[in-house]
Structures are given as C-alpha cells and as structure tokens.
Amino acid sequence: MVGPKRHFLPLVLISLAAFIFYTFNHFSLSPAIAESNHRSTFPHPIPTLIHPNFNFVINVLAFNRLASLSRCLRSLAAADYLGDRVHLHLHIDHFASSDNASTVDPKLREARQILEFVDAFDWKFGEKVVHYRTGNVGLQAQWLEAWWPTSDHEFAFVVEDDLELSSLYYEFVKTVILNFYYNASNYSPSIFGVSLQRARFVPGKHGNKIQLDDKTTLFLYQLVGTWGQILFPKPWKEFRLWYDENKAKGNKPFLEGMVSTGWYKKLGERIWTPWFIKFIQSRGYFNIYTNLLHERALSVSHRDAGVNYGKTAGPDSTLVEKRYMDFNILEMQPLSSLKWFDFCFREVHPGKVVTNLEELGWLLHYRQKRDSVFLVNLFGVSDAIARNLLCHFERLNIRNYILMGPPSDSLFDLARRGHPVINVDQFLSSVGLYKLTSEGSNSETIKGILAKIYVIKKCIENKYSTWVMDGNMLLTSDLFSESENPNDDFFVANNFELFYAKSSSSSEKIWVDGFVSQIVAEVESLSGKDTEAHYRLSFVYIVKKLLEQKGARIGKVDESSLATKVGSGNASESFRGDKKLVYWSTEMELDSIRKWFKELNLWSIDNDLSCTAVVCHKS
Known part of the structure; x- marks a missing residue:
C-alpha cells in the first residue's frame, strides 16, 4: 500500500495549496477601479487581516502641552485594536531658541517632563518610537515630515496632541479601509483619506452651510481634516512630491475665493493646510467624513492654546463611545450611494x-x-x-x-x-x-x-x-x-x-x-x-x-456685437466688456491662445491646469 499513497500525496498537497490560495485571495483584495456593479460583503467582526502587508501607524504631533498629550495618549491606548499590531510614533518639536537666558531653564524642564512622560508611557499594541527634534520646526514640518509611506498598504493616522479619540475609532477606520480601499467595487482613486472630526467648516467664501439629512452617515468632502486625519499612502506621496516641486520653484498655495489663502498670507509657512488644499483642488480629490448627528464625532479637538488658538476654546464636538446610537457606525454604504461635496459644499457627481x-x-x-x-x-x-x-x-x-x-x-x-x-x-x-x-x-x-x-x-x-x-x-x-x-x-x-x-x-x-x-x-x-x-x-x-x-x-x-475673434489685430481694443464670448480659429496654436487670453485677463488656470480661484454661488 505504500506505492498508491505516494501517488496520492502530490494531489493532496496541490489541493491544499489551492485551498489556501483561494482563502487568502478571498479576503485580500487589491485596490482597483470598479469594473462592475458587484458589491462585496464582509463578515463581522472585522477580519484581522485585510492584506498581508497592511500597516497602521499613529503619528502624534506634540510640542509643549503635557496635559494635552497625556489626555490624547490615554484615549489612544483605550481604543480596541482588534488584536492588530499598531505602531505609535511620537514627534516632539523642540522649543525655539531664545536670547533670554531666564526662559531657557523653564523650557528645558518642560521638555524633559514631556520626554520622561512619553518614555514611561506603555504602548502594548506595537512599536513605540520617539522623535525628539534638535530645533524648533513648527507645525507645517511636523505634519509634512511625520510620514513617508513604505508601501501602498501603510496608512497613517496623524494626531495633534490636543485631540481625544473615541475607543471605537480604530474599528471604524479599519472598516472604512476594508470597504473603500480594499474592496475593488467600492474603490475610487479620488479618495485621499478619512477624517474622524465633525465637518463644521466651508472654506469657499460665500459657500453653502453644511446641511445633511439624518440618513447621510458617510459622505465625501474635499476639505482635509486636521483633527484626526487618516491618510492613504498614494495620494500622500503624490502630495509630498507636488509640494516639493512647487516649494522649490517659489510657487505659493494661493487660491482666490478660499479662506485658506487668507490664513497663509497671515501665518505663512507656520501652517501646512493651504498647501494641501491647493493640491486637492488641482487633483480633484475627496475625503471621507462622518455625519454622526447631534454634533458627535470619533475625534474631538479640545482646541488648546497653541499655533491655531491664542487661548483654549474647549472641545468642538461630543465624543462617540457607543457603536449603536441612532445607527450602527460600522455599517458601510456602497460608494455609489454616497454624496460628494466640493469646497463650496455644493454636491458634485x-x-x-x-x-x-x-x-x-x-x-x-x-x-x-x-x-x-x-x-x-x-x-x-x-x-x-x-x-x-x-x-x-x-x-x-x-x-x-x-x-x-x-x-x-x-x-x-x-x-x-x-x-x-x-x-x-x-x-x-x-x-x-x-x-x-x-x-x-x-x-x-x-x-x-x-x-x-x-x-x-x-x-x-x-x-x-x-x-x-x-x-x-x-x-x-x-x-x-x-x-x-x-x-x-x-x-x-x-x-x-x-x-x-x-x-x-x-x-x-x-x-x-x-x-x-x-x-x-x-x-x-x-x-x-x-x-x-x-x-x-x-x-x-x-x-x-x-x-x-x-x-x-x-x-x-449681430455677431460682431456678440463675439470677438482673437488671433489678429489688437485683442484689448476689439474686446469690450459687453462681448459675450470670444472665439478663435481651430488652427491657432495653444501658446498663441494663452498669450491672447492673458492679455484679456481670461486665462484662469495655473501650471497644474486647475482654476486659480474657487467661486461659490449659493445653491
């Protein structure tokens, strides 16, 4: 009987390998643009492995607020990480140098207290890494230098130290990533991440108020959220390269009609969001937001005194700690049914x-x-x-x-x-x-x-x-x-x-x-x-x-009173304010058209082929 068993052994091994391959691929989907209307369903609880290389890194940005940092880290440690290995990276900015010798010793003591606290802080879910800077770099560098993805399966959660997180936040984030990044039928290359904060601000001047019905629990909105933002790897890499190019060439993130341009003109390189907002506008990207009703959110900013606030303003929202409220926050709607909103909070399709x-x-x-x-x-x-x-x-x-x-x-x-x-x-x-x-x-x-x-x-x-x-x-x-x-x-x-x-x-x-x-x-x-x-x-x-x-x-x-043809003569003399359109020969070169339009103040795009302004009209 030894001979027949030897013949069957290869077949058994092949069958076992095929079963393992099928099981692995059934639960490990790669991001892709949807080609069909198929909607995948996923078991509950959430699978512990959504891709063999899935990696989640929490990047906490801190400076000189020990009480804030302590509250933030306690809330992060209280979350349920579903048995996953999650890494904690703490980025501590150095205090600014000062000519006043009397302020140096208090700043040194403050910095050492923070370092002693983070050294002693127990993080049992994965690696804990502390980055203590040798000089003060400010909030912009803290954000931009916090993370460079090591793969298309590494996700970053960037947390400023005055935030407090719901114990449910990771379950929600992982469910979102599973459904909108790894589920091919729900994937869109236009999505750059997930915000856990409550949407409460419209950056486009004269834009619409944020008004959502009770049935809208998830929606997409162009604005980046700085109070609990999960970043997807590909768009973040794209942004960093875009930022490097524009910064090196002396370009500014000016976007007419946006409140963020005023921030930048006032604070300059102390802040990073105007850069990212301009990038989002140039690429046409969107962010996933929640609408948890009654001013509730999975991430709350206590708005402690710092770069953004001269004095503490208190929490902006109420922290959610119950999975089942008016609805189950882990129930995901298909991407095709979600609403999308631009910087003016106008719905787009x-x-x-x-x-x-x-x-x-x-x-x-x-x-x-x-x-x-x-x-x-x-x-x-x-x-x-x-x-x-x-x-x-x-x-x-x-x-x-x-x-x-x-x-x-x-x-x-x-x-x-x-x-x-x-x-x-x-x-x-x-x-x-x-x-x-x-x-x-x-x-x-x-x-x-x-x-x-x-x-x-x-x-x-x-x-x-x-x-x-x-x-x-x-x-x-x-x-x-x-x-x-x-x-x-x-x-x-x-x-x-x-x-x-x-x-x-x-x-x-x-x-x-x-x-x-x-x-x-x-x-x-x-x-x-x-x-x-x-x-x-x-x-x-x-x-x-x-x-x-x-x-x-x-x-x-009278066509002569209706339109101006560009390409011959003096454009500024032939074009009057009452003309309703301009037109040109289809044989005219792009450089010539651009030249004429700039002379007439009709060229409204930048080097990224994106509009130089966001214009909001009330819906």
Missing part, C-alpha cells in the same frame, strides 16, 4: 460617463432644474483650453453643461472630477452610426455633428433648451439671457459653430418628426464627397439649411 441615450436621459433627469443645457464639443480641444473654459463656467455659475468628446484619459479625468461627459464613440455606436463615423479624414467632424443632433433631440424631449458650442469658444457672460426673442425657436451663428434650440412645442415637433434622420442623410451624402466647400460639412451649415426648409423660426443677431 463624479464618474458620470454617458455612453447611450438611456444614460443621457438619466443624466438630464438629475441635472439642475433650469431651462438650458450647454453642450460643449471637445473634439480637437487641448486639456488646457477645456479646463480654462470650465473655470469660466464656474465663475458664471453655469452648472448645467455636458462635455462631449472621444474616449481619452483627459475626458475620463474630467468625469472623475465630477464633470458630466459623453463618450462619443460609444454613444454613436449605441445608435447604430459607428460605420458612418469610423473612416475618413473628416471622421471627427462627422462624429461631432451626429452626436450633437442626438443630444439636442434628447434635451428637447426632456424640456431643456440647448446651447451647442465648440471648444474654440469661451463664454465671458451669460448668453442672451436678456435678449432672447420669445418668438424664435432657434438661433444660429453663421461664422462660428454656435447654435441654440429652444424647448418649445414647435421646436420639439420639428426635431422629433424625422428631422434627425434627415440630418444623418445629409451628413452621409456630404461625407462621401471630396468637396472643396469644406464649410458645407458643418453642423451649423447643415442644421440651418434643413431648418429653413421646414420653415422654422430662426433668430438673427
């Missing part, structure tokens, strides 16, 4: 990529209930021009817009940041027009025309008027809000690709009653010809021609 008419209908259904939608064609438009246009949309409070273009990293990045986009290739394939647009030197022009007509039809069906413009235009004020002729259903600019379709019963009758198929047929007939009259293969030319055949009411306007 990231990841909206339209690929068919049904999705377009849903997008329009959830747009702001206003009369008009702006459809912007981004074919052939650079990232810089697109971003500059969106900054002007923000300034003008134009929130109802849709961007359309070919599939690209830049288009999908705009969607990730919360801008609604149409993937034109998939969109036209869904209506059976892929073959017509797949070949020829004019394929992009044809795609633009066909996508526009289907979007306009859908907008009119959903009772929205529609402005259609190409990316070689820039709005400087509201279009025609005061001069629209109520008797006109359409407006066409003859010299540039600007079109307006009113939501009315007469325009709907024209657009729905076979008009789209007529435009498609016209485009198909022109696309097969090698014509010298290139202007005929133009959205404005084709639509105007067919509308006139149907007897549509088309408005006329």
Whole structure:
C-alpha cells in the first residue's frame, strides 16, 4: 500500500495549496477601479487581516502641552485594536531658541517632563518610537515630515496632541479601509483619506452651510481634516512630491475665493493646510467624513492654546463611545450611494460617463432644474483650453453643461472630477452610426455633428433648451439671457459653430418628426464627397439649411456685437466688456491662445491646469 499513497500525496498537497490560495485571495483584495456593479460583503467582526502587508501607524504631533498629550495618549491606548499590531510614533518639536537666558531653564524642564512622560508611557499594541527634534520646526514640518509611506498598504493616522479619540475609532477606520480601499467595487482613486472630526467648516467664501439629512452617515468632502486625519499612502506621496516641486520653484498655495489663502498670507509657512488644499483642488480629490448627528464625532479637538488658538476654546464636538446610537457606525454604504461635496459644499457627481441615450436621459433627469443645457464639443480641444473654459463656467455659475468628446484619459479625468461627459464613440455606436463615423479624414467632424443632433433631440424631449458650442469658444457672460426673442425657436451663428434650440412645442415637433434622420442623410451624402466647400460639412451649415426648409423660426443677431475673434489685430481694443464670448480659429496654436487670453485677463488656470480661484454661488 505504500506505492498508491505516494501517488496520492502530490494531489493532496496541490489541493491544499489551492485551498489556501483561494482563502487568502478571498479576503485580500487589491485596490482597483470598479469594473462592475458587484458589491462585496464582509463578515463581522472585522477580519484581522485585510492584506498581508497592511500597516497602521499613529503619528502624534506634540510640542509643549503635557496635559494635552497625556489626555490624547490615554484615549489612544483605550481604543480596541482588534488584536492588530499598531505602531505609535511620537514627534516632539523642540522649543525655539531664545536670547533670554531666564526662559531657557523653564523650557528645558518642560521638555524633559514631556520626554520622561512619553518614555514611561506603555504602548502594548506595537512599536513605540520617539522623535525628539534638535530645533524648533513648527507645525507645517511636523505634519509634512511625520510620514513617508513604505508601501501602498501603510496608512497613517496623524494626531495633534490636543485631540481625544473615541475607543471605537480604530474599528471604524479599519472598516472604512476594508470597504473603500480594499474592496475593488467600492474603490475610487479620488479618495485621499478619512477624517474622524465633525465637518463644521466651508472654506469657499460665500459657500453653502453644511446641511445633511439624518440618513447621510458617510459622505465625501474635499476639505482635509486636521483633527484626526487618516491618510492613504498614494495620494500622500503624490502630495509630498507636488509640494516639493512647487516649494522649490517659489510657487505659493494661493487660491482666490478660499479662506485658506487668507490664513497663509497671515501665518505663512507656520501652517501646512493651504498647501494641501491647493493640491486637492488641482487633483480633484475627496475625503471621507462622518455625519454622526447631534454634533458627535470619533475625534474631538479640545482646541488648546497653541499655533491655531491664542487661548483654549474647549472641545468642538461630543465624543462617540457607543457603536449603536441612532445607527450602527460600522455599517458601510456602497460608494455609489454616497454624496460628494466640493469646497463650496455644493454636491458634485463624479464618474458620470454617458455612453447611450438611456444614460443621457438619466443624466438630464438629475441635472439642475433650469431651462438650458450647454453642450460643449471637445473634439480637437487641448486639456488646457477645456479646463480654462470650465473655470469660466464656474465663475458664471453655469452648472448645467455636458462635455462631449472621444474616449481619452483627459475626458475620463474630467468625469472623475465630477464633470458630466459623453463618450462619443460609444454613444454613436449605441445608435447604430459607428460605420458612418469610423473612416475618413473628416471622421471627427462627422462624429461631432451626429452626436450633437442626438443630444439636442434628447434635451428637447426632456424640456431643456440647448446651447451647442465648440471648444474654440469661451463664454465671458451669460448668453442672451436678456435678449432672447420669445418668438424664435432657434438661433444660429453663421461664422462660428454656435447654435441654440429652444424647448418649445414647435421646436420639439420639428426635431422629433424625422428631422434627425434627415440630418444623418445629409451628413452621409456630404461625407462621401471630396468637396472643396469644406464649410458645407458643418453642423451649423447643415442644421440651418434643413431648418429653413421646414420653415422654422430662426433668430438673427449681430455677431460682431456678440463675439470677438482673437488671433489678429489688437485683442484689448476689439474686446469690450459687453462681448459675450470670444472665439478663435481651430488652427491657432495653444501658446498663441494663452498669450491672447492673458492679455484679456481670461486665462484662469495655473501650471497644474486647475482654476486659480474657487467661486461659490449659493445653491
């Protein structure tokens, strides 16, 4: 019987290895962008291992507040760490040098008392490391130099010494990391961390008040939280490199319209948050926050006297110590159901990529209930021009817009940041027009025309008027809000690709009653010809021609008073304040456009292609 056992032994070993591999991978998920609607569920209690390299480091920032530090460390030691190994790093800043000899001895005694306390403090959950500086570096360096991730699975919890933590905080943090970092169906590269403090501040001037309903227990908000912030490794590394580059080049974290810019102008390099806020704005990142109701939080700042407060202000919130309150704080909603808010505390909707008419209908259904939608064609438009246009949309409070273009990293990045986009290739394939647009030197022009007509039809069906413009235009004020002729259903600019379709019963009758198929047929007939009259293969030319055949009411306007064309002559002389838009030739180079716009004070982005200002409008 020895021989047969030898034959079975390899099979047994292979089966055992396969079982271990399956079990390991079932509970160890790597971060990835969701590709499906699958929602993973996790057992309770929380698994002790969510990744073999998972590492959690608490970084406590201290200076000269022994009573505060003692309270903070006691609260950290009272937390339940679920049997995990958690490391404690204490960063103690040195007192500033002084010419006054009488103050040196008291400062030395104070520093030694703090060092004696932390040396004696028992941390039984992992390593305890003490960093005692040789010179005073201040709060900014304390934060920025506290941590450099050793892997994509190391997470930092940065704690200032006047904080007090709930004993439940680690259970909550680990549950969040499990669900929103390691669960691929809930992961988003836009999330940079988790804040345990209560959201109570809007940094955008004239922004909305923080108002959340009782059912919103988790939400995403752009603002970093300094009173109990968990940092994810990849975004933090990205920030540190971004900070190094901008600091070395002498750039400043100025962001017009933000309270943080005023802080920086007053306190300079004593604080670090204006730098991180500018970084978040340039990258379009968000932070996970809790809404625990009744001014409760998992992390409370006692706001003791220090850099931020001249005198002690007392606790900002009430500390949570019960897992089951009005709800279970460990119950996680799927990422798709969470609300996202920008620096003005306006709700944004990231990841909206339209690929068919049904999705377009849903997008329009959830747009702001206003009369008009702006459809912007981004074919052939650079990232810089697109971003500059969106900054002007923000300034003008134009929130109802849709961007359309070919599939690209830049288009999908705009969607990730919360801008609604149409993937034109998939969109036209869904209506059976892929073959017509797949070949020829004019394929992009044809795609633009066909996508526009289907979007306009859908907008009119959903009772929205529609402005259609190409990316070689820039709005400087509201279009025609005061001069629209109520008797006109359409407006066409003859010299540039600007079109307006009113939501009315007469325009709907024209657009729905076979008009789209007529435009498609016209485009198909022109696309097969090698014509010298290139202007005929133009959205404005084709639509105007067919509308006139149907007897549509088309408005006329003095285009010279409406717009300025840049690229010739003196821009500042030809552009007046009453002009509603500027436009330029599609052949014009980006450097030339940028030069003209800077002269006209219309260039509103920085070197990161992010807006130089945050403009808040009351919702």
